[in-house]
Amino acid sequence: MPVSRRGEIPPFVVMEVAKAAVELERAGRPVFHLEVGQPSTPAPQTALAAARRALDEDILGYTLATGVHRLRARIAEHYRRVHGIEIPIERIVATTGSSGGFLLAFLAAFDGKGRVAIAAPSYPCYRNILGALDVEVVAVPCGPETRYQLTPALIEEAARVHGAFDGVIVASPSNPTGSIISEPDMRALSGYCRAARMTLISDEIYQGIQYDIPVVTAAALDEEAIVLNSFSKYFSMTGWRIGWMITPPTLLRSVEKLAQNFFISPPTISQLAASAAFDATEELDGHVRRYRANHDIVMAALPSLGINQYAPPDGAFYVYADVSHLTDDSVKFCADLLQATGVAITPGVDFDVERGHRTIRISYCTSTGAVTEAMERLKAYCAERG
Structure with missing residues (x-):
């Protein structure tokens, strides 16, 4: 049977690691999951209670296609309370996870043969989804001098080599680095994209999980920016597959029609549960305090691993580190580490095709006990390698 070339995209490597980790668990081995960015906590109690009520009382x-009014109103209230801005409910679209939002955004904003700039390192599904849609992706190398984030200067330099861009994707806090784009830098990016007639897509799914540096939403700076967010990370609702996007007025009808045809609507029970998740701030902020404790455990362990080059983990729950003193093949290093110790981490090739063979990502959103034990095992393993 013929196979569409749209499916001939690279795998999401972290999920391959997760699959190997699950197989090890099935064989009876203890595994420490520091590979997937999935909170180890359930949905907040308010969301679970709302879901139970919906099962009993709602037709479901x-x-x-754009979501229930109740959820979109709560999202608008969230932006008013947290960011001090007014977002019209009409511009808020509930999505089937942020992944569904990315697909809608990319389809609405870019034609095939378009060209989009992303940071290297960055979330691999940007590159893979755009590739499946026949949009050219240019991964622009970013490093410590820009906190591993794109800047107008880097985009301008890349455009001189590759040609003009139709769009730019940024993430703050970032996956895999955890770095945050400051308000002045986001304002500069927003202004640059607007002047160059490029679509700015801001991935903000880790907002709410930040430590010492405040975050800004691109929605506060430019109504033509596309903002993606999700209930998966701060709200601890990964499997519920519910997210949202703030849509520019010019793309609203396109996004709505695409959503009608691709998804009909996001999962109804997830929308109703998510509406109530905004009432769980105390519970959710408790998770963030645990992430901060886990962050401190990982950061304290890095020097003993010989790791002194890493992205600034300002938020999210990741550390992205250079391990070139340990390996020049991060895929093999992570596979060997898993088999030897049961510690699952992600090779950097998932996030940076060119330089990722020298880097790893550690996710610390699991329990503090698991993070502590994993760091001890990682230290022992690296000590044995000399």
């Missing part, structure tokens, strides 16, 4: 049929 289709909703509008």
